[in-house]
Amino acid sequence: MSVTNVELDTIIQQAKEKLDKHTVEIVQWHFNEETGCPFWLNKKAELDFDPLTDVHCYEDLRKFPLFEDDWLRGGPVERWRPKAYADRPTYVFETGGTTGIPKSRVVVDDFRIDYEVFSDTLPDEYFPRNSNWLMLGPSGPRRLRLAVEHLCQFRGGICFCIDLDPRWVVKLIKKGWMEHLEEYKKHCIDQAVTVLTSGHDIKCLFATPKLLDSLCLALEDRGTSLKEVGVTGIFSGGTEFTPQWTRYAVEELLGGPPEESGIYMTPTYGNTLMGLACSKPVSAADKYKIAYYAPQPRAVTEVVQFDNPNELVGFGETGRVKLTTLTKEFFIPGFLERDEGEREPPFETYPWDGVSGVRPFHELQSSTTVGVY
Amino acid sequence: MLNIPVIRWGKPYESLETEDVVHFRTGDPIARVSQANGGLVARDLRHAKRARNILREFTCQDLMDKVAKAADLFENETLPLGDGQQTADDFVYHQSATTGLPQHMCRRNMEKNCFVLRNMPEILDALTRGLDPEILSRGHGIEDRGVVVSYQAQTSMLGAVLPSNSPGVHTLWLPVVPLQMGLMLKPGSQEPWTCYRVASAFSQAGIPPEVIGLYPGGHDVGGAILTGAKRAMIFGGQKTIDQYAGNPGVQVHGPGFSKIIIGEDMVDRWEEFLDVMVESVFINGGRSCINASSIFAPRHTREIAEAIAAKIGPANVLPPEDPDSALAAFTVPGVGPAVLSMIEQDVKEEGVTDMTAGYGDRLVEMERCSYLRPVVLHCDSPERAVATKEYMFPFVSVVECPQEKMIDKIGYTLVGTAITEDDDWIDDLGQATNIDRLNIGPIPTNRLNWLQPHEGNLIDFLFRSRAYQSHRQMAATV
Numbered sequence: 001m002s003v004t005n006v007e008l009d010t011i012i013q014q015a016k017e018k019l020d021k022h023t024v025e026i027v028q029w030h031f032n033e034e035t036g037c038p039f040w041l042n043k044k045a046e047l048d049f050d051p052l053t054d055v056h057c058y059e060d061l062r063k064f065p066l067f068e069d070d071w072l073r074g075g076p077v078e079r080w081r082p083k084a085y086a087d088r089p090t091y092v093f094e095t096g097g098t099t100g101i102p103k104s105r106v107v108v109d110d111f112r113i114d115y116e117v118f119s120d121t122l123p124d125e126y127f128p129r130n131s132n133w134l135m136l137g138p139s140g141p142r143r144l145r146l147a148v149e150h151l152c153q154f155r156g157g158i159c160f161c162i163d164l165d166p167r168w169v170v171k172l173i174k175k176g177w178m179e180h181l182e183e184y185k186k187h188c189i190d191q192a193v194t195v196l197t198s199g200h201d202i203k204c205l206f207a208t209p210k211l212l213d214s215l216c217l218a219l220e221d222r223g224t225s226l227k228e229v230g231v232t233g234i235f236s237g238g239t240e241f242t243p244q245w246t247r248y249a250v251e252e253l254l255g256g257p258p259e260e261s262g263i264y265m266t267p268t269y270g271n272t273l274m275g276l277a278c279s280k281p282v283s284a285a286d287k288y289k290i291a292y293y294a295p296q297p298r299a300v301t302e303v304v305q306f307d308n309p310n311e312l313v314g315f316g317e318t319g320r321v322k323l324t325t326l327t328k329e330f331f332i333p334g335f336l337e338r339d340e341g342e343r344e345p346p347f348e349t350y351p352w353d354g355v356s357g358v359r360p361f362h363e364l365q366s367s368t369t370v371g372v373y
Numbered sequence: 374m375l376n377i378p379v380i381r382w383g384k385p386y387e388s389l390e391t392e393d394v395v396h397f398r399t400g401d402p403i404a405r406v407s408q409a410n411g412g413l414v415a416r417d418l419r420h421a422k423r424a425r426n427i428l429r430e431f432t433c434q435d436l437m438d439k440v441a442k443a444a445d446l447f448e449n450e451t452l453p454l455g456d457g458q459q460t461a462d463d464f465v466y467h468q469s470a471t472t473g474l475p476q477h478m479c480r481r482n483m484e485k486n487c488f489v490l491r492n493m494p495e496i497l498d499a500l501t502r503g504l505d506p507e508i509l510s511r512g513h514g515i516e517d518r519g520v521v522v523s524y525q526a527q528t529s530m531l532g533a534v535l536p537s538n539s540p541g542v543h544t545l546w547l548p549v550v551p552l553q554m555g556l557m558l559k560p561g562s563q564e565p566w567t568c569y570r571v572a573s574a575f576s577q578a579g580i581p582p583e584v585i586g587l588y589p590g591g592h593d594v595g596g597a598i599l600t601g602a603k604r605a606m607i608f609g610g611q612k613t614i615d616q617y618a619g620n621p622g623v624q625v626h627g628p629g630f631s632k633i634i635i636g637e638d639m640v641d642r643w644e645e646f647l648d649v650m651v652e653s654v655f656i657n658g659g660r661s662c663i664n665a666s667s668i669f670a671p672r673h674t675r676e677i678a679e680a681i682a683a684k685i686g687p688a689n690v691l692p693p694e695d696p697d698s699a700l701a702a703f704t705v706p707g708v709g710p711a712v713l714s715m716i717e718q719d720v721k722e723e724g725v726t727d728m729t730a731g732y733g734d735r736l737v738e739m740e741r742c743s744y745l746r747p748v749v750l751h752c753d754s755p756e757r758a759v760a761t762k763e764y765m766f767p768f769v770s771v772v773e774c775p776q777e778k779m780i781d782k783i784g785y786t787l788v789g790t791a792i793t794e795d796d797d798w799i800d801d802l803g804q805a806t807n808i809d810r811l812n813i814g815p816i817p818t819n820r821l822n823w824l825q826p827h828e829g830n831l832i833d834f835l836f837r838s839r840a841y842q843s844h845r846q847m848a849a850t851v
Contacts, residue, residue, distance in 0.1 A: 253412075
C-alpha cells in the first residue's frame, strides 16, 4: 500500500536528517588527524573553511571545491588510506586505464558493505539464497569481480568467474580490429556457456548488457536458453541500459516479464567510486523507464545544472550527474560524473532523489567509449 | 510529423528510442524515427534465410516485373510511410529538407533509382555478362554454348550501411531483390527516405515485405549488420575503407577521387572540353564519388583552372526549392568551416593557387548549416598534397603533370575520363589497375552507363562461380 503525501514527506525528512548526521560523522572522521587519510588532511590547508567546524549538514559539502578525478590518478595510493585502517588488509581497485594512468581507489571493506546493502534489494524468489552465481563481467583490477563474488557468498552461494579485460576490448575497438573483438567476445561467451551447462546449478548471474545479449544468442545456437539452463536472476548494469534495451532484453532475450519467463533482471548504476545505485522496478507499463537511487547515506547522486554544479535541476529536468561518496574508507564530495540524466523524485522505498535516463554527458560523448563489453 | 518504425523483416517495430530527423535550415522535425539496437539486428539476422526462400518462390523474371512496377509507384504514387502517407513530391521535399540537397537534385536521384528499377533485365544481363538469371536462381545450369555453369549464392541477403549525404548510391543495392536475396538496410540518419519508400513501393508491387528489414540506429546497428551479414556494403571515408580492406564479406564504397586526364594530343584543344570538365566537377552539388576532384593535364593548366573558376566560382547559395540551386548544404554543425580550413591549409603550400579567390568568400554560414561555394585550385605539380584530394562540394585541383607520369600520379580513381586518341596511352590506361571505371574520350565522369559494373561487380560479390557436375547433365551432353 502506498504512503500518503504527509507520510512520504515525513520519511523524506527522516532520510535527510540521517544523511546530514552521517555527513558530519564522515567529515569529522576524514579530517581528524587520528583517523583521516593523508590526502584530505593535506588538502585541509588549502580550504578556505574548516571542515571540522563548518560542516553541519549535507548541503555544507558545497563548501568543498568540486572533486577532480585526476586526484585519484597515480601513487602513492596510501595517501587515500585512512590512518584508522593503516593496519587493515587493503585492496586497490582501478577504473579507466585503457591509456594513461587509471584512477585508483583503496578499499578495505566498502565493496563488501555496498554489495551487502544491495543484496537486501534482490528478491529471494528470483535470486534464491544459497544458489550459485556466474560473474560474466570485467575482472583484473576492477572491483566488480570481487564484489559480485562477495554478493554471491554473502547470499550463501559459490561464484564462477571468467577473465575479461575491458582495456583490451577498448583497444580493439580503437584499432578497428573488429574481427578480434568478435573472437574475444566469443572466447568469453564460450567459457560462460561451458560453466552454465556443466551441472553447477547456477541460478543467478551478473552480466553486462552486451555480454548478456551474446550469451542468450549463444545459448539459442546450442538449442537452449537462460531459462532452460536454470538462470532466474540477472544483475546487470551500464549506461547502455536504456529503456529500449531493457524492453528488448525482457521481450526477446528473457522471454517476457518475470511472472511469465521466471527470470528477473535488475538494472544497476554504479562504479568503483560510488557503489551501487538500484533501480526502481522496471515495467512495460512504465515504458521500461529506469530510475536509479543511490545507497544513501553512503553515497548520494544529484542531478545538477550543467553550468552550475551546486544547483539541482527541477524534477524531470535534465542535468549532469553529481556523485558524493560518504564512507569511512572514502570521501568524495561533489564529483561530476561523465553522465547526464533526469532528476527523479523520492518515493517510499528510496525517500531521496533519483536519476533516470542515464547516458553519457553530451559534451563528452564523442570522446567516450561506452558499453564495450 | 511522421513516425517511422524499425521494419523487422516486414513487420513494423516501434522502438522506445527515437531520433527526430529535422529540416536542415529551420530545425523543424519532419519525422520521428525509431532506433534499433545491435542485438535486435543480430537476432533478426538469424531469419535471413527465410528471405531467400520466399523470393525463390518467384522467378527472377517475376521479380524484375515487380520492381519495374515498383519504379512507377516510387516515382508517382502516394505510398504508406510509417504512420502516414508520402506523395512523390513529399519525398523530394523530405529528402531535400533533411540532407540539404536541392530539390531538383533529389528528383534527379529519384529518376536514377527508377531507371535502374525499370531496366533491371538489361542491368542484370550486363552484370552477369548475359547469364540466364534462372541459373543464378537454381545455382547451376547450361549456357547457350552447352557448357554447365554454376553460380552459388554466398548469402541469403545483402546488408548495407547507407550514407546520409548521397541519395544517389541506392542504385547499388536495388538489383538484390530480383536476384532473390533479402535486404537488411541501416538507413542514413538524415536520409531514411529512399529505402523506406523503395520498401513501400516493392510491397505495393507484390514483393513480400518479409524480405526487407530496415534498421535505423546507431553505430552498433551498423556493426551488427557488417559482422553478421555474410555479404554487406558500407559507405564511408578512408578510415572505413582501411578498416574493411581485405574483408571479402564487406564491400566498401568510399571517396571516388574521380578524375579527368587530358593527353598531350588533345590538351591544346582544352577549350572544347571545358563543359565536360565543369559538369564533372559541379553537378549534383559536387557530392558524389563520381564527381571529378582532379583534372590532370601536361600544360595549359592555369588557363583551364581559370576558365573553370570563371564558370563555377560565382555560384552562390539559393533556396533548396529553386531549380537553379546548385550547392548542397553541410548539415552537420562545423563541417563547412572545418573543410574550408583544411583547404586554406592546402593553399599555403608553394605551387598551389586558389583560382576562385577573386569570386568572394567561399563559406556561407547559416544558423543550423553551412555551404561552401566552389573552389578551384591550380597545382604546378602532382607532388602538391592537394593534387588528389577530394572534398564533398564542387572542388577541383587542376594539376600540371607530364602525360608519361599521369597514370602513376593520379592514384586511386573511381571514374577516370581520359581525353585522348593516343592508342598507346589508351592501352596503358586500360592496364592501369588504379582506375576503376575508364572513360575514353570527353565523357563527363558523372555520366555512368548503368549497364557497366560499378565499384566491383555485384554478381561477383554475391555469388561464387564453382564447378558443378551431375551425371544427369553428363549423360545429356555425351
